[in-house]
Amino acid sequence: MIVHKKEDPQKLGTIIDEVLSERGYLTVCKEYGIVRLWASIAPEKLAEESRCERISDGILYVRVASASWRQEAVYLKEKILHRIHREFGCPTIKDIVFY
Numbered sequence: 307m308i309v310h311k312k313e314d315p316q317k318l319g320t321i322i323d324e325v326l327s328e329r330g331y332l333t334v335c336k337e338y339g340i341v342r343l344w345a346s347i348a349p350e351k352l353a354e355e356s357r358c359e360r361i362s363d364g365i366l367y368v369r370v371a372s373a374s375w376r377q378e379a380v381y382l383k384e385k386i387l388h389r390i391h392r393e394f395g396c397p398t399i400k401d402i403v404f405y
Contacts, residue, residue, distance in 0.1 A: 336396040337361045344368070347394065348386060352379055356404070364400040366390075379404040 340347065344358035348368075355371040356379065370376045383402050391397050 336394070337398060340366065340390055340394060340396050340399060343394070347389060349382060352382060361399065364398050366399050366402045368402060368404050370404050376404045 338361075341358045341361060344356070345353040347353075348356060348358075352370075352375065355375045356368050358366060358368050360367050368379065370379055379402075383404075386402060387399065390399050
């Protein structure tokens with residue numbers, strides 16, 4: 307008699323991540339999520355005065371309302387990048403350009 311070991315059930319999110327990763331789409335999905343969630347990623351005041359427009363070659367492009375907001379955004383860039391990597395699990399974003 308052959309005994310088959312049953313595997314523990316996996317969470318659906320884990321299975322989806324595995325399939326997306328195998329096909330090379332997981333990075334694109336995470337990056338799209340960053341664009342979509344910009345308002346919850348950036349500090350509140352900056353989020354109100356800016357709009358994340360796109361990602362290209364690991365660079366996040368964010369339009370800001372004025373030169374003074376651009377200055378503030380540049381000051382916060384490292385903190386925002388750290389949050390994107392740590393909390394949102396998207397290490398492919400290497401830089402943010404505020405314009």
